[in-house]
Amino acid sequence: MLDETVSGLGxxxxxxxxxxxxxxxxxxxxxxxxxAVAVQQTKKPFFSAKSFHYHELNFKQLDALSDRIAFxxxxxxxxxxxxxxxxxxxxxxxxxxxxxxxxxxIVPILVDPGMGIKNLKQxxxxxxxxxxxxxxxxxxxRRLFGWGSQTVKKKITVGGxxxxxxxSLDSLLRQTPSSAPxxxxxxxxxxxxxxxxxxxxxxxxKGVVYSHQMFEAQISALRDxxxxxxxxxxxxxxxxxxxxxxxxxxxxxxxxMDASKPITADPAHIFxxxxxxxxxxxxxxxxxxxxxGEAAEQDQTIKMPSLKRVISAGAPAxxxxxxxxxxxxxxxxxxxxxxxxxxxxxxxxxxxxxxxxTTDITDNGGGICVGQAxxxxxxxxxxxxxQAISRWDDAQRLPAGEIGEIVVRGPMVSRSYYQRPSAxxxxxxxxxDDNVYHRMGDLGYLDDAGQLxxxxxxxxxxxxxxSDSDSDSDGSGEEKRxxxxxxxxxxxxxxxxxxxxxxxxxxxGKVTPLICLELELGITCNNSxxxxxxxxxxxxxxxxxxxxxxxxxxxxFPVDIRHNAKIFREKLAIWAQREHKE
Numbered sequence: 001m002l003d004e005t006v007s008g009l010g011x012x013x014x015x016x017x018x019x020x021x022x023x024x025x026x027x028x029x030x031x032x033x034x035x036a037v038a039v040q041q042t043k044k045p046f047f048s049a050k051s052f053h054y055h056e057l058n059f060k061q062l063d064a065l066s067d068r069i070a071f072x073x074x075x076x077x078x079x080x081x082x083x084x085x086x087x088x089x090x091x092x093x094x095x096x097x098x099x100x101x102x103x104x105x106i107v108p109i110l111v112d113p114g115m116g117i118k119n120l121k122q123x124x125x126x127x128x129x130x131x132x133x134x135x136x137x138x139x140x141x142r143r144l145f146g147w148g149s150q151t152v153k154k155k156i157t158v159g160g161x162x163x164x165x166x167x168s169l170d171s172l173l174r175q176t177p178s179s180a181p182x183x184x185x186x187x188x189x190x191x192x193x194x195x196x197x198x199x200x201x202x203x204x205x206k207g208v209v210y211s212h213q214m215f216e217a218q219i220s221a222l223r224d225x226x227x228x229x230x231x232x233x234x235x236x237x238x239x240x241x242x243x244x245x246x247x248x249x250x251x252x253x254x255x256x257m258d259a260s261k262p263i264t265a266d267p268a269h270i271f272x273x274x275x276x277x278x279x280x281x282x283x284x285x286x287x288x289x290x291x292x293g294e295a296a297e298q299d300q301t302i303k304m305p306s307l308k309r310v311i312s313a314g315a316p317a318x319x320x321x322x323x324x325x326x327x328x329x330x331x332x333x334x335x336x337x338x339x340x341x342x343x344x345x346x347x348x349x350x351x352x353x354x355x356x357x358t359t360d361i362t363d364n365g366g367g368i369c370v371g372q373a374x375x376x377x378x379x380x381x382x383x384x385x386x387q388a389i390s391r392w393d394d395a396q397r398l399p400a401g402e403i404g405e406i407v408v409r410g411p412m413v414s415r416s417y418y419q420r421p422s423a424x425x426x427x428x429x430x431x432x433d434d435n436v437y438h439r440m441g442d443l444g445y446l447d448d449a450g451q452l453x454x455x456x457x458x459x460x461x462x463x464x465x466x467s468d469s470d471s472d473s474d475g476s477g478e479e480k481r482x483x484x485x486x487x488x489x490x491x492x493x494x495x496x497x498x499x500x501x502x503x504x505x506x507x508x509g510k511v512t513p514l515i516c517l518e519l520e521l522g523i524t525c526n527n528s529x530x531x532x533x534x535x536x537x538x539x540x541x542x543x544x545x546x547x548x549x550x551x552x553x554x555x556x557f558p559v560d561i562r563h564n565a566k567i568f569r570e571k572l573a574i575w576a577q578r579e580h581k582e
């Protein structure tokens with residue numbers, strides 16, 4: 001059993017300082033032959049069935065390979081304190097390289113390729129990487145778009161020759177035969193050890209500064225709040241989360257899929273990997289929950305009885321998709337829906353059976369319940385404001401039931417953005433004893449039981465001016481604030497509506513709420529007047545939506561690639577302003 005804590009390992013080895021790779025080193029000592037990682041590789045030859053192969057490493061092999069790569073990086077001139085872009089697909093190389101970077105005290109810069117070319121270039125300009133480690137495709141893009149051209153001095157190609165730039169990883173390893181343990185870099189617990197860029201799905205991507213303390217807090221949450229134990233096997237569909245497996249003494253099983261576009265995953269790959277390794281844990285996002293649930297609905301013989309828990313994060317999954325997915329699980333197995341962000345994850349969680357019990361509240365404008373705070377996390381609600389708040393005061397807390405801005409404090413909460421002092425100033429509130437509260441940019445409320453209810457992004461609220469007459473153009477009229485999730489969930493109860501989006505448009509000089517509608521597949525609205533009349537009746541029946549009377553049907557909402565759930569309301573607002581006619 002991996003029952004020795006990080007601090008215990010440090011005292012035993014005479015070390016001080018932080019490095020999450022201690023968990024891997026400990027696992028390599030205590031359970032050297034246990035499976036650490038398996039990467040699925042699919043083959044589909046002509047005229048024959050698809051076959052699955054797996055590239056495996058045990059803990060001893062993964063620890064030794066990451067040691068060897070750390071030596072190779074140093075020999076090549078990539079040293080402690082330097083920053084290295086890592087653009088490598090989920091693979092054995094991805095695991096070994098990431099742990100090698102951490103061991104060497106080199107700061108990995110991790111980006112989501114789905115954020116777009118323009119955003120990626122801006123990320124590299126801000127991060128000022130010293131090295132670029134990537135697959136040939138990433139190096140081709142680096143050359144074409146000039147990523148990191150001003151600062152990158154060292155280049156390593158993974159899975160290809162050095163012709164793409166610099167040296168190949170294979171050639172560096174051939175020159176580094178050492179099998180000696182690498183002298184692991186030990187850092188202050190709050191020192192920067194990684195830069196993770198937000199996806200940019202709700203704004204400009206920002207580099208979140210991660211410390212080993214943040215990673216340790218996430219590992220502790222998975223162990224304590226999610227009850228993950230040594231020896232489990234995790235079907236990991238998100239690269240960063242898959243790294244926590246070896247740190248927990250749990251094998252990470254990586255399916256053959258594009259992690260940046262889960263909606264395109266082949267369900268057969270997922271089911272095969274779960275069956276092959278009898279996975280007990282699965283990490284999936286809402287897009288993949290929907291994808292797998294639809295596959296299971298078509299073939300109801302598909303089951304995953306080995307799973308003990310399913311963790312979902314990134315965006316709220318719909319209750320209907322969770323219910324379809326859950327038919328593949330044992331009756332006592334929950335989908336654990338986690339709330340958080342790149343800057344602070346996880347913050348709270350709720351089990352699917354508890355979530356199902358909140359359906360009526362959600363459908364009637366009460367927001368989405370995201371559960372209780374996990375151990376060590378403080379959640380507070382404060383008055384909605386666009387102003388920076390420099391110091392925390394408990395008097396800022398709003399009472400239960402009152403909607404405001406969600407702020408959180410805990411050991412997994414980031415302290416700053418990289419090279420973004422203004423963003424840091426606006427998002428962080430500093431308290432006593434070195435505490436930092438992070439403003440989530442989300443709105444919600446705490447109920448009397450301490451459960452958190454989400455009401456949407458702060459930027460997506462609509463502060464409208466309503467009037468009894470469309471001829472009222474003097475700016476007078478009733479003011480009303482509308483929140484995206486409560487409003488949208490009410491309209492989503494209409495049988496013809498697949499999803500809706502609240503936006504604000506300007507009508508005769510006044511901000512006015514409008515609901516964009518995406519209809520269910522196969523439904524064409526031949527009588528929009530009838531639909532709008534029914535939606536008006538829904539709106540007037542709920543205080544959260546009273547006063548909304550404008551609608552537009554959109555053929556296909558723009559959404560983020562990774563989650564297929566985060567609606568780009570900013571784009572819809574521009575479209576609605578253009579399309580709206582009095």
